[in-house]
Amino acid sequence: MAVSEGAIGLPRPQASRAQKALAFLRRAPHLPLLILVVYALVAVFGPWLASYDPTDIGDMNRHAPPMFVAGGSSAHVLGTDHLGRDVFSRLVYGARISLIIGVTATTMGAFLGTTLGLIAGYFGGWVGNLIMRVVDAMLAFPVLLLALVLAVTIGPSFATVILVLGILSWSGYARLVRGQVLTLRNKEFVLLAQIAGCSPWRIIVQHILPNVVSSIIVLATLQIPGVILAEASLSFLGAGIPPPNPSWGSMIAQGRTYVTTAWWTTLFPGVAIAGLVLSLNLLGDWLRDLWDPRIQGAHR
Amino acid sequence: MLNGASSAAAPSEVGILKLQEVAKWYPIQKGIALKRTVGHVRAVDGVSLEVMHGETIGLVGESGCGKTTTGKLILRLEAPTGGQVFFEGLDLNRMSSAEVRDYRRKVQAVFQDPMASLSPRMKVGSIIAEPMIMNLGLPRNEILERVGAAMEAVGLDPSAAPMYPHEFSGGQRQRIAIARAISVNPKLLVLDEPVSSLDISIQAQVINLLKRIQEEHHLTYLLIAHNLGTVRYLTHRIAVMYLGQIVEEAPTEEFFNSPMHPYSKALLSAAMPIRPKDSREAIVLSGEVPSPANPPQGCRFHPRCPSAMPQCSRVAPTLRENAPDHMVSCHLYDG
Numbered sequence: 001m002a003v004s005e006g007a008i009g010l011p012r013p014q015a016s017r018a019q020k021a022l023a024f025l026r027r028a029p030h031l032p033l034l035i036l037v038v039y040a041l042v043a044v045f046g047p048w049l050a051s052y053d054p055t056d057i058g059d060m061n062r063h064a065p066p067m068f069v070a071g072g073s074s075a076h077v078l079g080t081d082h083l084g085r086d087v088f089s090r091l092v093y094g095a096r097i098s099l100i101i102g103v104t105a106t107t108m109g110a111f112l113g114t115t116l117g118l119i120a121g122y123f124g125g126w127v128g129n130l131i132m133r134v135v136d137a138m139l140a141f142p143v144l145l146l147a148l149v150l151a152v153t154i155g156p157s158f159a160t161v162i163l164v165l166g167i168l169s170w171s172g173y174a175r176l177v178r179g180q181v182l183t184l185r186n187k188e189f190v191l192l193a194q195i196a197g198c199s200p201w202r203i204i205v206q207h208i209l210p211n212v213v214s215s216i217i218v219l220a221t222l223q224i225p226g227v228i229l230a231e232a233s234l235s236f237l238g239a240g241i242p243p244p245n246p247s248w249g250s251m252i253a254q255g256r257t258y259v260t261t262a263w264w265t266t267l268f269p270g271v272a273i274a275g276l277v278l279s280l281n282l283l284g285d286w287l288r289d290l291w292d293p294r295i296q297g298a299h300r
Numbered sequence: 301m302l303n304g305a306s307s308a309a310a311p312s313e314v315g316i317l318k319l320q321e322v323a324k325w326y327p328i329q330k331g332i333a334l335k336r337t338v339g340h341v342r343a344v345d346g347v348s349l350e351v352m353h354g355e356t357i358g359l360v361g362e363s364g365c366g367k368t369t370t371g372k373l374i375l376r377l378e379a380p381t382g383g384q385v386f387f388e389g390l391d392l393n394r395m396s397s398a399e400v401r402d403y404r405r406k407v408q409a410v411f412q413d414p415m416a417s418l419s420p421r422m423k424v425g426s427i428i429a430e431p432m433i434m435n436l437g438l439p440r441n442e443i444l445e446r447v448g449a450a451m452e453a454v455g456l457d458p459s460a461a462p463m464y465p466h467e468f469s470g471g472q473r474q475r476i477a478i479a480r481a482i483s484v485n486p487k488l489l490v491l492d493e494p495v496s497s498l499d500i501s502i503q504a505q506v507i508n509l510l511k512r513i514q515e516e517h518h519l520t521y522l523l524i525a526h527n528l529g530t531v532r533y534l535t536h537r538i539a540v541m542y543l544g545q546i547v548e549e550a551p552t553e554e555f556f557n558s559p560m561h562p563y564s565k566a567l568l569s570a571a572m573p574i575r576p577k578d579s580r581e582a583i584v585l586s587g588e589v590p591s592p593a594n595p596p597q598g599c600r601f602h603p604r605c606p607s608a609m610p611q612c613s614r615v616a617p618t619l620r621e622n623a624p625d626h627m628v629s630c631h632l633y634d635g
Contacts, residue, residue, distance in 0.1 A: 191375075
């Protein structure tokens with residue numbers, strides 16, 4: 001074995017800044033991002049966009065059709081609902097409620113679930129078992145029923161809805177994270193971190209969490225629409241956002257009865273939810289790829 | 301302890317690592333609610349071994365014989381269920397936290413799969429720096445300096461530090477893993493199949509790198525491997541494991557020239573000869589390795605041994621010195 005060690009050059013020239021920016025733009029989801037920006041702007045600047053107060057029943061002009069349908073007028077661009085409230089104004093105000101609830105409740109659930117999942121996966125033992133049995137119970141239980149009971153007990157309000165939906169959505173994250181931690185825990189790089197003298201806390205934060213974050217983000221973007229729909233159900237059942245306040249879910253719920261005669265009261269909030277869900281899912285996929293240096297390398 | 305390349309690589313007579321009747325039994329559990337232990341997998345079952353400062357000892361044997369578990373016990377990744385492991389005279393499982401910290405600096409490891417050994421979302425520089433950050437308490441600029449030095453020592457360009465592991469080739473990744481291991485100037489390096497996953501040409505480079513680093517840093521190596529060629533080239537001494545026990549231990553050249561245990565002979569005959577004309581008659585073992593959960597009575601090798609005698613199935617042989625420094629555990633050498 002008279003082979004010399006051999007010199008090692010740089011593996012690959014680094015891409016220039018311009019090339020990187022180009023690659024980033026190429027893979028960036030322009031449309032979903034644009035749609036989400038529009039949603040966010042609408043949520044922020046809603047009061048300036050809406051031509052009516054969302055709770056104003058006006059002159060009781062019930063079920064006025066949208067302006068582009070025969071009989072419609074530009075007074076109510078997207079028509080009015082069964083109480084004569086302007087659908088467009090309610091949609092605009094609803095964006096704020098739906099987005100805030102979706103994002104905060106999901107963040108809360110993701111944070112809670114990830115923490116518990118990391119503990120259950122890395123330390124295991126009876127604590128881990130206990131956490132996972134609670135997860136099993138949560139997944140077996142009709143969450144909406146539990147949410148309803150909790151919301152009614154605490155008393156329906158904006159904060160209650162966020163709290164209840166946040167607390168009830170952690171189990172999916174815990175299960176996902178625990179599974180990934182179990183496989184990562186025995187990977188050589190984790191063993192080597194132990195050998196280097198890293199504390200369990202450092203191993204979890206430095207070596208395990210970065211490898212789990214992408215899955216959490218993807219799950220979260222899939223959960224936001226679920227939370228928004230759950231909020232809608234709660235509102236419909238009278239345990240969500242108290243009635244006169246607009247939320248897309250309660251708009252659909254209320255318009256449901258009149259869908260054959262006044263389809264616009266359900267269609268527009270439905271489209272709003274669908275657009276948000278689709279954009280979030282596309283964005284989630286994109287974020288996952290962005291977070292994974294291996295995929296990044298493959299695309300460049 | 302950064303010695304120059306001039307320092308001799310000859311092993312000293314001072315012991316650095318000592319295994320005394322070390323055992324690792326994993327319980328086999330049955331039942332869902334009330335778990336009961338129905339048996340044990342005896343991954344390591346009474347291993348005694350002494351490693352001298354500055355030497356390279358090879359631990360060989362087929363898959364599942366307990367080599368890697370032995371390595372994990374030495375690395376304190378697992379606690380033994382029996383026996384003791386001593387490092388510089390201290391029992392690994394009775395160390396104070398300060399002693400553990402000192403031990404963590406002095407003992408490092410390199411594993412088989414270099415991709416799995418490197419945290420995929422950490423930059424190479426941070427990967428190499430981690431043991432130093434954890435153990436040396438140096439200021440940031442000094443750590444960065446040492447990262448560069450460690451990368452140069454293993455033949456990597458220090459300017460590659462801000463890159464991610466996936467951007468390197470297999471051999472380069474293994475060099476990164478070695479740079480990380482030697483960054484804290486350890487005394488003992490556990491090498492668990494360090495070259496088995498690399499291409500042949502790269503294997504030779506990494507083996508030579510390991511050899512040079514050992515000479516420069518006066519390191520002690522515990523090499524776990526199944527490739528006898530690698531072991532012969534790198535080690536001073538060899539211990540052969542079979543089903544969780546050491547069956548033969550001898551100086552490397554002595555072992556290759558006159559193996560004693562029938563299992564060692566079979567192992568050597570199965571390895572490809574360096575010169576094809578040298579080929580000896582092959583000893584082909586029959587049967588499978590028995591389960592370590594239920595090892596055979598008497599000598600563990602007797603069901604497959606070509607020279608088994610009646611007493612082999614009844615009495616377990618012990619590891620005894622049969623020639624100078626040559627230990628073997630076999631009834632053939634009882635007389």
